[in-house]
Amino acid sequence: MSDPQTSRQSGILARIERAGNRLPDPAFIFIWLMLVVVAISVLASFFGVQAVHPTQQMDDGSPLIIEAASLLSAENIQRLLVEMPTTFTHFHPMGYVLVVMLGAGVAERSGLFGAVMSRAVKRAPMALLTPVVALLAMVGNLAADAAYVVLIPLAGVIFAAAGRHPVAGIAAGFAGVSGGFSANLLPGQLDALLFGVTEAAVDTLDSSWVMNIAGNWYFIAVMTLIYLPVIWYLTDKVIEPRLGRYQPADGDDTAAAMAEPTSSEVPETIDERENAGMRRAGITALLVILAWVGMCFAPGTPLINEGAGPATMQPFYQSLVAGFFILFLASGWAYGSASGSVKSHRDVVRMMSEAMADLSYYLVLAFAAAHFVAMFNWSNLGLIFAINGAGVIQSANLPLPILMTLIIMLTASINLFIGSASAKWALLAPVLVPMLMLLGISPEMATAAYRVGDGATNIITPLMPYFPLILTFCQRWDRNFGLGSLAATMIPYSIWMLVTGMILAVIWVAAGLPLGPGVGTTYELLQP
Structure with missing residues (x-):
């Protein structure tokens, strides 16, 4: 829990927090939103x-018309009732979360996480804790979904081990993984997905254009370096002071368990067991990592899709969820067998069961969120909003700096309703990319502008599939942390990442800087 005598009790963020926390439980908010979407869908369909x-x-070659669909139609009512089990079980994050948390439960309850983080934090400069977490989070989004369920909760554990507020660590990790989703030091699977869509959009004007997966490399690397001090400053100077001093709730000894015992408090044999456990866990982790690397080079290369072009590494990225599960399970078991916290396989099963019990509230939230997202998609309202919004920008005929700013704002706004980065770009690119090409802006710059807006509002929309999970992570450390608390915590990150990203994009276009190897911001359409 937090010290109530803090600046968290005043200011606009405090008002947002109090207003948000007065709302019903997030599960029921999703239910109310379903009713609102049903009403809007009926009206939109009627008109x-x-x-x-x-x-x-x-x-027959005629244009495909997307019409608003009433959620009270017989077809959609049937879909809701018949597909209810699959709507829930096929909710995008569900499998990732459950699989990783099974392994993480063993690593945590065996004491491995606490021992590793406690030692790492004590040896690292405290002043650099926040930027290290933020940088790892942004680089870690190469692992996509795995970063949400691994890096973000670990950030909370790291901050707790350092004697800092764990929710501040979760906020910094969330801002890096999700707010900085398009920022990175290296191109990854997101680049392959987005540029694949860009290439299809470019083909309407220039069939000779060739996709370069590194077409945004310089831009996203600089964006990473810009977002890093933003997250650092906001976490240390704005968010953590609002949260106040962390004080574990009665009966919550999680934070205390993170601290490394001193020799005066614990018998030497226990310290020796921990050291033995660390060595055994390290060897096990190394073997798992070598096995994963080996599957990228072994005969048949099971984790490499040879001949797939930009998507060559996609099986490897997608396998990281299973990789983290095996890594945490094996390392936690190895640590526990040496330290004494795991005496048999029954202890491992018990730890995994307890990890699933911790996710019980998230499962309730996920059930409501899954059905709201599904019903919103069935209504076609999100698609219609995205297409018409892009059309308005196309017809505005504005100066390029203003146009780029509006495109970023449009993307950020649509991101509040449609979470998938590739799905949004698939809708926007066919309009925005040719439009900007005709105005002299390269397809790579159009993609870069889209990326700026796509990430910034991820962290403030409950429609983002992992938003309920982040709330669950926070409530583990602060039981009174509500939806309003999470929104108030993440809004400063969202605003400043959006503002700095827009400034970066406008400067990049104005200066004509290269976006990647051999890729510029301008484009000249060759006449046949």
Whole structure:
């Protein structure tokens, strides 16, 4: 829990927090939102709200019309009731979360996480804790979904071990992984996904254009370096002071368990067991990592899709969820067998069961969130909003700096309703990319501008699939931490990452800086 005598009790963020926390439980908020979407869908369907899909056509070659669908239609009512089990079980983050947390439960309850983090924190400069967490989070989004369920909760553990507020660590990790989703030091699978969509959009004007997966490399690397001090400053100077001094709740000895015992408090044999456990866990972790690397080079290369071009490494990235599960399970078991916390396989099963018990509230939230997201998609309201919003920008005929700013704002706004980065770009690219090419802006710069807006509002929308999970992580450390608390905590990150990202994009276009190897911001359409 936090010390109540803090600045958290005043200011605009405090008002947002109090207003948000007065709302019903997030699970019931999703239920109310479902009712709102149902009402809007009925009205939109009645008035014939529609949009022309920018890429798809009917079988006869005529444009595909996307029409608002009433959620009270017989078809959608049937879909809701018949598909309810699969809607829940197929909720995008569900499998990732459950699989990783099974392994993480063993690593945590065996004492491995506490021992590793306690030692690492004591040896690291405290002044650099926040930027290290933020940088690892941004680089870690190469692992996509695995970063959400591994790095973010670990950031809370690291901060707790350092005697700092664990929710501040979760906020810094969340801002890096999700707010900085498009920022990185290296291109990854997101670049392959986005540029694949860009290439299809470019083909309408220039079939000779060739996709370069490193086409945004310089831009996203600089964006990482800009976001790093933003997250650092906001975490240390704004967020953590609001949260106050962390004080574990009665019966919550998690933070205390993170601290490394001194020789005067614990018998020497226990310290020796811990050292033996650390060595055994380290050897086990190394073997798991070598096995994963080996599967990238062994005959048949099971984790490499040879001949897939930019998607060559995609099986490896997608396997990281299973990799983290095995890594945590094996290392935790190895540590516990040496330290004495795991005496048999029954202890391992018990630890995994306890980890699932900790996720019980998240499962309730996920059930409500999964159905809200599904119903919103069934109504077609998100698609119509995205297509029509892009059309408005196209017809505005504004100066390039203003146009780039509006495109980023449009992306950030749409991101509040449609979470998938590739799905949004698939809708926006067919309009925005050719439009900017005709105005002299390269497809790579159009993609870069989209990326700025795509990440900044991830951290403030409950429609983001992992938003309920982050709330669950926070409530582990602060039981009174509500939806308003999470929104108030993440809004400063969202605003400043959006503002700095927009400034970066405008400066990049104005200065004509290279976006990647052999890639510039300008484009000249060659006449046939």
